[in-house]
Every structure is written in structure tokens, then in C-alpha cells.
Amino acid sequence: MHPWAEWNHVVKLDPDKTLVDGESFEAVASSGTDAIAIGGTTGMTEEKMARVVEACGRYDVPVYIEPSHLGAVYHSEAHDGYLVPVVFNAGDPTWITGAHKEWARLDGEIDWSRTYPEAYVVLNEDSSVAEYTQANCNLDPDEVAAYATVAERMFAQPILYVEYSGTLGDPAVVEAAADAVESASVFYGGGIHDYDSAHTMAAYADVVVVGDLVHDEGVEALRETVRGANEA
Amino acid sequence: MHPWAEWNHVVKLDPDKTLVDGESFEAVASSGTDAIAIGGTTGMTEEKMARVVEACGRYDVPVYIEPSHLGAVYHSEAHDGYLVPVVFNAGDPTWITGAHKEWARLDGEIDWSRTYPEAYVVLNEDSSVAEYTQANCNLDPDEVAAYATVAERMFAQPILYVEYSGTLGDPAVVEAAADAVESASVFYGGGIHDYDSAHTMAAYADVVVVGDLVHDEGVEALRETVRGANEA
Numbered sequence: 036m037h038p039w040a041e042w043n044h045v046v047k048l049d050p051d052k053t054l055v056d057g058e059s060f061e062a063v064a065s066s067g068t069d070a071i072a073i074g075g076t077t078g079m080t081e082e083k084m085a086r087v088v089e090a091c092g093r094y095d096v097p098v099y100i101e102p103s104h105l106g107a108v109y110h111s112e113a114h115d116g117y118l119v120p121v122v123f124n125a126g127d128p129t130w131i132t133g134a135h136k137e138w139a140r141l142d143g144e145i146d147w148s149r150t151y152p153e154a155y156v157v158l159n160e161d162s163s164v165a166e167y168t169q170a171n172c173n174l175d176p177d178e179v180a181a182y183a184t185v186a187e188r189m190f191a192q193p194i195l196y197v198e199y200s201g202t203l204g205d206p207a208v209v210e211a212a213a214d215a216v217e218s219a220s221v222f223y224g225g226g227i228h229d230y231d232s233a234h235t236m237a238a239y240a241d242v243v244v245v246g247d248l249v250h251d252e253g254v255e256a257l258r259e260t261v262r263g264a265n266e267a
Numbered sequence: 268m269h270p271w272a273e274w275n276h277v278v279k280l281d282p283d284k285t286l287v288d289g290e291s292f293e294a295v296a297s298s299g300t301d302a303i304a305i306g307g308t309t310g311m312t313e314e315k316m317a318r319v320v321e322a323c324g325r326y327d328v329p330v331y332i333e334p335s336h337l338g339a340v341y342h343s344e345a346h347d348g349y350l351v352p353v354v355f356n357a358g359d360p361t362w363i364t365g366a367h368k369e370w371a372r373l374d375g376e377i378d379w380s381r382t383y384p385e386a387y388v389v390l391n392e393d394s395s396v397a398e399y400t401q402a403n404c405n406l407d408p409d410e411v412a413a414y415a416t417v418a419e420r421m422f423a424q425p426i427l428y429v430e431y432s433g434t435l436g437d438p439a440v441v442e443a444a445a446d447a448v449e450s451a452s453v454f455y456g457g458g459i460h461d462y463d464s465a466h467t468m469a470a471y472a473d474v475v476v477v478g479d480l481v482h483d484e485g486v487e488a489l490r491e492t493v494r495g496a497n498e499a
Contacts (some may be wrong), residue, residue, distance in 0.1 A: 123364045185364060185368050
């Protein structure tokens with residue numbers, strides 16, 4: 036069984052951003068979320084990554100690094116492994132196979148038994164991740180479903196990640212992705228900001244990922260999204 | 268067990284090319300090769316594909332279609348399935364995930380139980396496949412090995428295909444790829460033209476693929492490569 040089999044909700048922390056004044060990593064870890072993923076697209080260094088990993092690793096909740104590039108890789112006993120994005124609709128193959136090849140070549144310490152790929156489909160053309168990966172975001176639900184099928188059938192991807200980073204996406208797209216996969220888990224990320232948005236996306240996605248909210252609004256708002264995800 | 272588990276040698280027929288005068292598909296099928304793969308990079312149509320598939324499908328040897336694009340897909344009882352190239356070092360993501368997404372979207376008849384991906388690393392920069400896919404062919408053996416590791420570990424690819432299309436490659440690169448994989452089978456293609464070239468590459472590759480030779484020199488030359496592959 037994969038570590039995320041029982042997850043409904045994940046917090047994604049960006050080491051380049053701060054928590055809300057007066058709040059702690061302990062409060063985030065005890066928000067009711069099922070896991071903490073640590074990653075970000077820009078401004079990442081191993082030092083920033085290490086600080087957040089070590090802080091979060093003290094609590095009971097599983098901690099995963101989501102490396103965007105080699106500078107975001109940080110080996111430590113304080114985390115449970117890596118969730119590695121593969122952007123299936125990237126325009127630049129660096130984000131499908133290229134960066135991964137460089138990681139395999141330059142890092143002699145990869146523990147593959149706790150390294151899991153995530154098949155991303157990036158859908159908000161205004162997001163930094165879309166710009167960075169030159170993603171083709173102009174996709175109909177059936178095209179997203181086809182990427183999901185290919186990710187599962189031809190590339191044995193255990194996670195299909197519908198990513199609307201920065202904006203709440205179209206539930207019909209998440210539904211199409213969920214209908215297309217058989218055993219892969221569907222993660223949804225983007226614009227989750229309250230009970231309702233979490234509840235809506237969790238109707239189709241196995242796991243709802245909440246990112247900016249924790250940095251912008253804080254743990255009380257986060258708890259509402261946990262409740263929305265769990266009650267879907 | 269995968270169909271190719273016991274294969275040493277594959278003939279690749281290009282439906283856009285002819286056999287040597289006076290030779291037949293029956294002679295190719297009874298050359299001692301373990302399988303016939305049918306595919307080509309340019310000039311492919313479903314009609315050309317159908318003609319060669321139906322001709323080869325009458326004999327005992329397994330027949331697989333290797334579709335380069337949707338026009339090369341041909342559903343029939345005369346073949347055993349599809350070996351689908353995924354070009355891990357392509358510069359254009361169409362050849363990693365894009366064409367595959369279109370196939371999954373537009374073809375309602377895909378039988379995934381007999382559809383297998385092949386993780387290609389394309390290494391002859393002068394070949395049409397390199398030009399077509401905008402492959403980055405300037406790779407050291409350790410980079411090819413890293414692609415092999417990623418193909419197996421992150422994408423569960425059952426075949427790692429070292430492709431020197433049109434020229435005999437560097438055995439050290441094939442060895443590096445073979446050393447990098449654990450359970451994936453290594454296919455080698457490019458420039459196999461006699462006993463020695465087949466024997467050399469089969470020392471490292473599980474399967475040696477012979478293409479142009481059968482169109483240019485004929486079945487007698489082909490038999491020599493079968494012998495070279497089997498005696499390695």
C-alpha cells in the first residue's frame with residue numbers, strides 16, 4: 036500500500052515563504068492534515084529546505100520533499116521520502132525526464148524505495164509552474180483524461196496530480212481525470228481556500244492539496260479545508 | 268513474463284521499404300529471428316502497415332506494431348500487440364507523452380494488456396528519428412545509464428532501447444545501460460550488419476534489433492545476425 040492510500044488532505048509548504056505571524060510548524064502539523072509536502076518553484080535552496088524539513092519532522096505527520104530541481108533535494112531522517120513531479124503536459128522535456136536524469140546521475144544517495152513520481156497535469160497558464168515548464172494548459176477534460184490514462188497505463192504512475200496552482204480549477208476536469216484512472220490516486224491542488232472548495236474537489240480527488248492558504252491565512256483556515264476534505 | 272523475455276533477436280520491417288528482389292515475408296519470418304516489429308519513422312500510412320502486418324501474421328513468429336504516430340496504428344488479429352516508443356531524450360515532448368495522449372484520446376480500441384512502452388534513448392544525431400524527435404544525442408555513458416535508471420525506477424518501463432539507428436553504436440554505452448537496469452530488458456538497434464556486430468552488441472543487450480539490413484542485403488545476411496545474437 037502506498038503511503039498516501041489513507042490521505043485526504045496534504046499541506047504544501049513553500050520554504051521560500053513564511054508562516055503567519057505567531058504561528059508554528061507544530062500548529063500546521065497538528066491541523067488534522069494527513070501529510071506535509073515541502074517544495075516550491077522558485078527561490079529554493081537546500082538550506083531553506085533543510086530548515087523546514089527539520090522543523091516539521093519533529094511531529095507525527097508524514098513529511099515529504101517535493102523537489103522542483105536538484106537544489107531542493109535534502110537527504111535527512113527527518114522526512115519520509117520524495118514525491119517527484121513529472122509534468123506530463125510540459126513543453127520543455129526537462130520537466131518530464133531531463134531533470135530526473137540529472138538527479139539520477141549526480142545524486143548517489145537516492146533511496147528509490149521511498150521516492151514516488153507524481154504525474155502532474157498543469158492547468159493554470161498564469162501560474163509560475165506553467166511558465167517554468169512551458170506547460171500546454173489549453174486542454175479539454177478528455178485530453179486531461181487521456182494524459183491520466185497514459186500516465187497510468189504506459190508509465191505506471193501511482194499519482195495523477197491535477198494542478199491549478201493559484202486558482203480554483205474546474206471540477207469537471209478533476210472528475211474526468213478521476214474517471215480515467217483505475218488504481219492511481221488523484222491529487223488536486225490550486226485555490227483551495229475554505230470548507231466548500233475543499234469539499235467540492237474532494238468529491239473527485241482522493242487527496243486535496245492546500246498550499247498558499249497556510250502562508251497567507253494561517254492554520255484556522257487550514258483546519259476548515261481539512262474538514263471539507265474529510266467530509267466529502 | 269513479458270513476451271520478449273526469451274527473445275535475442277528482432278527484425279524491424281519498415282512498411283515504406285521493399286524486401287530484396289525475390290525474397291518473401293515467409294523467408295524473413297523463418298530466418299530464426301524471435302519476433303518481427305513493424306514500424307518506420309517516415310512515409311507511414313495505415314494501408315502500408317496493414318499490408319505488411321497481414322503478410323507477416325501468417326507465420327509462427329510474433330508480430331508487433333511499433334507505431335511512430337496515429338497513422339501507424341492498425342488493429343488486427345494478425346499481430347500480437349504494440350511496442351510503443353517513448354523517447355526519453357527527445358527535445359520535443361510530443362515523443363515522450365504528447366503523441367501518446369492523442370492516441371489514448373482518439374483511439375477507443377487500445378488493448379492495454381498487449382501494449383508495451385519502450386524507453387528509447389536515441390543516440391545517432393544524423394538519424395531521421397533524432398531529427399524528428401529533436402533528440403539530445405550528445406550523451407556520455409553515465410547519462411544514458413541515468414536515463415535507464417529513471418525509465419525503470421520512475422516510469423516502470425519494461426524495455427530500455429538504445430537506438431543508434433543507421434550506425435553501429437558504442438558497446439560501452441550499451442553496457443552502461445545494461446548495468447543500470449535491474450529487471451528491464453535492454454534492446455539495441457543500429458548498424459547491425461553481420462555476425463560480429465550482432466555478437467558484440469548481444470554481449471550487453473538482451474535483444475538485438477536488425478532493421479535496414481533485411482531491406483538492403485536480404486535474408487542470408489539476416490541469418491548471420493541471428494546467429495551472432497544467439498551465440499553471444
